[in-house]
Amino acid sequence: MEALKETNLLQNKKIAVVGGGPGGLTLARLLQLKGADVKVYERDFSQEARVQGAIVDLHFDSGLKVIEVAGLTEVFKANYMRGADKYRNVDKDLSICVDEDNKNGTLDFGNEHFRPEIDRGKLRDLFIDALLPDTVVWDSQFVSMQQLNNGWQIQFKNGTTATADIVIGADGYRSKIRPYVTDIKELYSGATFIQGEVDYPKRDCPEMYELVNNASLIAMGVGKTIGVQPSGDGSRLTFYTAALYEEDWFKNSGIDFNNSEEVCAYLMKFYDDWNLTFFTLFKSCTHFIHRPINYFPLDQKWETKSNITLIGDAAHLMPPSGEGVNTAMLDALDICECLTNGEFENIQTAIATYEKQMLERAKKLGEEALELIKDFASPSEEYIKKFIEQLNEPKNV
Incomplete structure (x- = not known):
């Protein structure tokens, strides 16, 4: 793994990522590739505690791009579901209107239209397997946190505590970290x-x-x-x-x-x-x-904090449009880059730059998703x- 540069903002810093979904695990992987000290605190009792839901598709310029940066393209190819990117559309009488299985030609990696599907549990597992041992701290349901010196002390439901210099909320739209960043409601x-x-x-x-x-x-x-x-x-x-x-x-x-x-x-x-x-x-x-x-309101903004921020649904919940996981992974890439590229003089400035580009992207995608969901529903x-x-x-x- 790449050693942190002397100018890197994360030198001798402990990072707590709250939430072990795709966004949080992606961020942990990217940070560890940069040599950062990171822990992921996840409320699930263990890696096998529950089924992770249905399949999710990754996109050429977002999810798949991040998979490549994370060095996981080959393991992703070994675990994705071949053919699951196909659609079948029927009417209420069950007459088939579109059957992509019967179309000629097959898209593949490298084609911008290819959106391979993968089981959410498999996606989670491949990131966990790529992390250093004990990076994910299971059975760690967030309760509260308070400022301690220049960092945070985090309290979990199981009675344990953790300290961190930087906290990143990746715990979904019911985020317990979000209120420490903004009071904007959904x-x-x-x-x-x-x-x-x-x-x-x-x-x-x-x-x-x-x-x-x-x-x-x-x-x-x-x-x-x-x-x-x-x-x-x-x-x-x-x-x-x-x-x-x-x-x-x-x-x-x-x-x-x-x-x-x-x-x-x-x-x-x-x-x-x-x-x-x-x-x-x-x-x-x-x-x-x-x-x-x-x-969350499409024009939401908040005052950047010095050592805490949000990614994924915790930051910019939007109606489902196939972009949720992909956007969370892009958020992880962007905040990692801002914190490790040596271009910013302090953590708060790096976070502010990340939040500006993250919120601008979320606004555009949110407008499209909001229009789509009413027509779809x-x-x-x-x-x-x-x-x-x-x-x-x-x-x-």
């Missing part, structure tokens, strides 16, 4: 997802399992959408039902989300004119999650037609 986009997991789709909803075919399925009808994705090994399915709801719908709906039968009954009624095969998804799910799609006939046409457009191979 806003509601108007769209809500109801997420479900199917543990045994090959057995419990075989027709839907075959239709997904280890790729991504999007089903659209006027005013509502269903998306389905496989897990990394294809054994499970994650689905999302999307529509526009009032902000207080969850509170006023009368639905007990701890009762899967109640949620299932609601969804079958909401999608009552859709093909019954979709109902097999709902009936096979034993745990639903209500996910209002929130975002509640598509019109015109939007559905345009969406299908775009999927059918040939890509450069």
Whole structure:
């Protein structure tokens, strides 16, 4: 690993990254490549404590770019899901409108249109495996922190403490670090997802399992959408039902989300004119999650602090658009570069430069995501037609 230069701001500094998701782990890897002293504090009890969710695609000029800088391209290629970047689009009657599996040509690494998918757990594992031993401190749920000399003392739920000269919050949009940086709150986009997991789709909803075919399925009808994705090994399915709801719908709906039968009954009624095969998804799910799609104000700004900042959703939550993980990884690259390139006279100036470019990028991507999510969650006939046409457009191979 590269030794820190004498002019490097991180010389003899301890860095605490709070949150062991893709952004936090990427940052730890990049910092260690520069010779920095970094720990990642993660609330999960262990690396195997929980399933990490559905697949995620990395993009040419963001996620894949960072993977290369991190020296992990070959291990990524060994773990990504071949063919999972394909889409299948159907209507509410289950008629296939777009089937990318039947298109000629296959994109590959080096092509700007190639967006390889990888299981979130696999992505997490390959970063963890690349870190120095004991970099990730498990069972470390953040409770609070207070300034200590020129740094921070961090308190965790398990009763332990840690000290750091610099703290970087990578703990998602419910970030416990964010309030130490800014009091700007999230806003509601108007769209809500109801997420479900199917543990045994090959057995419990075989027709839907075959239709997904280890790729991504999007089903659209006027005013509502269903998306389905496989897990990394294809054994499970994650689905999302999307529509526009009032902000207080969850509170006023009368639905007990701890009762899967109640949620299932609601969804079958909401999608009552859709093909019954979709109902097999709902009936096979034993745990639903209500996910209002929130975002931080696009014009948010705050006064840069001397030794604390944010990356990823903790900094710039936006509606899902395929950019979340990719942007978090870019944030990690940018803050690492600012802290280690020797161009700034102090840490606060380096953080300020990072935050300026990070917030400018997030504003642009957030505007696009906010416009997209309302059309995606509640598509019109015109939007559905345009969406299908775009999927059918040939890509450069």
